[in-house]
Amino acid sequence: MKHRTYFAVGLLLALAACSASGSIDEPKGDAGGPAENVVPADAGPIDDGGPTFDFDAERPLVCGDAGFCETKLPKSDLGLPLSLRSVFAVGSNDVWSVSAEGFVLHYDGASWTVEYRANHELYAIWATATSVWAGGEKGLLFHRNAAGEWSRVESGHVAPIRAIYGSTDSDVWFTRNDSALDYFDGATLTKRAVDVPGLRITTVFGRVGVGIYALGHVGGDLGDGGKILEEPHAFELSAGNVTTFNPSLPSRLGFVPVSGFVTTSVNPDRRIFMVGYERRSEVNPVTGEKQHVNMSASQE
Numbered sequence: 001m002k003h004r005t006y007f008a009v010g011l012l013l014a015l016a017a018c019s020a021s022g023s024i025d026e027p028k029g030d031a032g033g034p035a036e037n038v039v040p041a042d043a044g045p046i047d048d049g050g051p052t053f054d055f056d057a058e059r060p061l062v063c064g065d066a067g068f069c070e071t072k073l074p075k076s077d078l079g080l081p082l083s084l085r086s087v088f089a090v091g092s093n094d095v096w097s098v099s100a101e102g103f104v105l106h107y108d109g110a111s112w113t114v115e116y117r118a119n120h121e122l123y124a125i126w127a128t129a130t131s132v133w134a135g136g137e138k139g140l141l142f143h144r145n146a147a148g149e150w151s152r153v154e155s156g157h158v159a160p161i162r163a164i165y166g167s168t169d170s171d172v173w174f175t176r177n178d179s180a181l182d183y184f185d186g187a188t189l190t191k192r193a194v195d196v197p198g199l200r201i202t203t204v205f206g207r208v209g210v211g212i213y214a215l216g217h218v219g220g221d222l223g224d225g226g227k228i229l230e231e232p233h234a235f236e237l238s239a240g241n242v243t244t245f246n247p248s249l250p251s252r253l254g255f256v257p258v259s260g261f262v263t264t265s266v267n268p269d270r271r272i273f274m275v276g277y278e279r280r281s282e283v284n285p286v287t288g289e290k291q292h293v294n295m296s297a298s299q300e
Contacts, residue, residue: 073112076101085123085136096132098122104134104142104150116150118142126164126172133184135161135174141189153189155182163203163259165212173204173212173237181214183240194242196233202276204237207262212237213245213272215257228279229253234272245272254278 063069073082083100090096093109102118104125122136132144139155155161159177166172170186179199181192194201198218206212213236220229232255236245246269257276265271 071107071112074103074105074114076103085121086125088125088127090127090129094127094129096125096127096134098125098134098136102136104132116142116144123160123162124164124175126166128166128169131169133164133166133172133174135164141174155189156191163205165204165206167206167208167212171212171239173214175201175204175214179216181237181242183237185240190240192240192242194235199233202256202258203260205260205262206237207264210262210264210271213260213262214242215260215274215276217256218250220253223254230256230279232257232274232276234274 058072061070061072073084076082082103082105084097084105085100087095087097093107095107096115097105097107097112099105100121102120102122103114104116104118104122105112106115116134118134118136118140120137120140122134122140124133124135126133130146134142134144135155137160139158139161141153141155141161142150143153144150155174157176161174161176163175164172166184170184172184174182174184174189176182176191177200179194179196179201181194181201181204183190183192194214194216196216196218199216200218201214201216204212204214213234216233216235218231218233220231223229230253231250232252234245234249234257236243255274255276255278257274259276260272260274262272263270
């Protein structure tokens with residue numbers, strides 16, 4: 001399966017190169033004369049009797065049986081579909097999203113509009129009825145106040161901001177790319193270090209009325225069967241403080257959490273559900289070199 005993936009990428013690159021150059025070498029015959037089956041430039045369109053398609057025509061939006069309906073997004077400057085990275089809904093008529101093109105988008109229940117544009121890729125967004133935070137590449141962090149005014153907030157680092165979550169406008173958490181989090185108390189943004197050597201925080205998430213949590217991992221040694229014994233960690237975030245959640249979690253070696261969601265269970269052991277992957281070290285059958293392979297996994 002991996003060999004097919006590599007081949008497909010190579011084919012796409014070759015096609016892109018031809019398109020970018022603006023020309024393709026003319027086919028040559030065996031003796032240097034005109035190639036066979038070449039259609040003259042003035043031959044007009046070919047009608048093979050099959051159906052015709054208008055690729056510029058927009059198809060109607062579709063609603064599924066489960067009640068989810070498609071919505072039309074703005075396009076990039078090149079006229080291409082946007083690559084969304086995160087979506088957060090305050091309500092059915094107040095939805096926010098960010099894209100790899102640096103767009104901040106808003107949905108009012110009827111249509112999407114571009115609210116703000118950054119000059120780098122954006123990864124995360126979180127909002128309330130009166131405040132919006134968007135973060136992305138190179139430590140970029142932007143805030144929209146209750147008056148609808150956008151401003152850049154100095155994060156103090158150049159690591160990507162991949163997740164944002166809060167309970168109120170004065171209780172907001174942000175990931176970095178290390179063993180710390182950033183915290184906004186309604187007035188200032190400060191760093192909150194986590195005392196776990198080698199820790200890398202991967203995400204923050206939560207549920208209104210329940211709590212806010214962060215996940216991360218510490219790199220591990222190579223175990224049996226090529227499994228890399230990563231050490232997962234979970235933390236509860238409250239009033240600017242970071243405390244360990246589920247102290248037994250690090251013993252579940254080999255799991256790398258990257259996202260999660262909060263349940264309504266009163267049992268602390270079932271309060272959060274984590275999604276991530278396991279890493280294994282395998283030998284590439286083509287190159288003979290060792291490589292790390294990620295395998296999807298989940299944990300309660």
